[in-house]
Amino acid sequence: MCRRIWILTEILEYSRIRSALYRKAVVSLALRKIVLRSDDVLRKKCKNVEIFDEKLGILLDDMAETMYKANGVGLAAPQVGILRRAVVVDPGDGLLELVNPEIIKSKGSQRDVEGCLSCPDEWGYVVRPMEIIVKAQDRNGGHIQLKLKEFSARAVCHELDHLEGKLFTDIADEMVDPEEVEKERNGNGKRKKGRKK
Numbered sequence: 494m495c496r497r498i499w500i501l502t503e504i505l506e507y508s509r510i511r512s513a514l515y516r517k518a519v520v521s522l523a524l525r526k527i528v529l530r531s532d533d534v535l536r537k538k539c540k541n542v543e544i545f546d547e548k549l550g551i552l553l554d555d556m557a558e559t560m561y562k563a564n565g566v567g568l569a570a571p572q573v574g575i576l577r578r579a580v581v582v583d584p585g586d587g588l589l590e591l592v593n594p595e596i597i598k599s600k601g602s603q604r605d606v607e608g609c610l611s612c613p614d615e616w617g618y619v620v621r622p623m624e625i626i627v628k629a630q631d632r633n634g635g636h637i638q639l640k641l642k643e644f645s646a647r648a649v650c651h652e653l654d655h656l657e658g659k660l661f662t663d664i665a666d667e668m669v670d671p672e673e674v675e676k677e678r679n680g681n682g683k684r685k686k687g688r689k690k
């Protein structure tokens with residue numbers, strides 16, 4: 494019994510230290526300022542990432558932190574003023590970091606409402622592929638290939654457009670009233686469909 498209590502105490506102590514370390518790590522991340530659509534940086538084509546160093550890791554960490562803090566599902570480097578081909582996306586099932594991403598195959602189509610962290614209060618219907626295969630590099634330069642469908646495919650397509658200097662408002666076939674989107678989000682529970690990228 495005593496030993497069990499001792500072990501429990503040790504576990505609690507261990508998790509306390511771990512969470513303190515985690516907090517310290519989180520605090521060291523930095524939020525970046527998200528640039529708005531009036532900024533020319535969003536209209537420029539991004540260059541490939543060629544150096545996979547600590548600076549890239551910090552950029553990706555900061556981008557993820559900034560995206561989560563803004564309650565977004567994706568963020569591209571130009572949205573924080575960096576003209577490099579790097580994006581972070583979390584469509585709801587985990588964080589994806591894509592460096593030098595490229596869509597190598599796409600099929601089908603889907604039409605749904607999109608928003609963008611750089612275009613507050615603007616929402617519109619955009620047609621995107623239903624399924625895509627993306628090749629990219631990770632933060633260490635390793636090569637990855639992913640098959641993404643539905644909302645994940647939409648989110649990645651939106652972010653990759655940012656790397657070309659394109660915004661969803663360029664290709665939206667119908668802009669919609671933000672209040673209507675909000676009502677729909679609250680009404681039918683499809684929250685993630687209306688979240689910004």
Ligand SMILES: [Zn+2]
Nearest residue numbers: 609610611690
């Ligand atoms: Zn966007």
